[in-house]
Amino acid sequence: MVNKEVIFAPWRMAYIKSGGIKDEGCFLCRVSESGDPLLIHRGESCLVILNRFPYNPGHLLVAPRRHVGDPSELTALEAEELWGLQVRCLQIIRAVMNPQGFNLGMNLGAVAGAGLPGHLHAHLVPRWNGDANFMPVVGGVKVIPEALEETARALREAWGG
Numbered sequence: 001m002v003n004k005e006v007i008f009a010p011w012r013m014a015y016i017k018s019g020g021i022k023d024e025g026c027f028l029c030r031v032s033e034s035g036d037p038l039l040i041h042r043g044e045s046c047l048v049i050l051n052r053f054p055y056n057p058g059h060l061l062v063a064p065r066r067h068v069g070d071p072s073e074l075t076a077l078e079a080e081e082l083w084g085l086q087v088r089c090l091q092i093i094r095a096v097m098n099p100q101g102f103n104l105g106m107n108l109g110a111v112a113g114a115g116l117p118g119h120l121h122a123h124l125v126p127r128w129n130g131d132a133n134f135m136p137v138v139g140g141v142k143v144i145p146e147a148l149e150e151t152a153r154a155l156r157e158a159w160g161g
């Protein structure tokens with residue numbers, strides 16, 4: 001879905017070196033139960049969170065709160081909220097970050113690149129013309145945690161407003 005050759009995201013090395021998501025319970029289930037500094041919105045059946053290992057600034061994950069791995073397992077209400085939140089995310093990111101385009105979609109199954117195949121999630125990645133050049137301006141490895149929390153704050157404000 002995301003063209004990894006084109007997007008330059010050096011902080012993904014932290015993710016790759018960590019061996020990906022460890023089997024210590026499901027990250028999205030934990031966020032749904034306990035919250036997270038990068039949580040943007042917790043709806044009735046679905047949630048929105050900033051990806052801690054983004055391909056671009058504003059890279060969001062939209063997921064059902066229930067631990068399901070396949071879209072066919074979603075209830076009608078979950079499916080409706082999941083899509084509604086993705087549309088809302090497009091609007092919020094457009095308003096706050098003014099991208100020229102998006103990658104929006106799901107990786108289903110480990111072979112398709114899903115880092116968390118048991119708990120489905122849509123990736124929403126804002127794109128800018130020449131974002132390979134844009135990225136280093138935004139920050140390197142060390143400033144990313146702060147940048148992420150600042151971005152999360154801005155998006156939560158926009159969501160509430």
Ligand SMILES: [Zn+2]
Pocket residue numbers: 026027028029030066067068118119
């Ligand atoms: Zn889960």
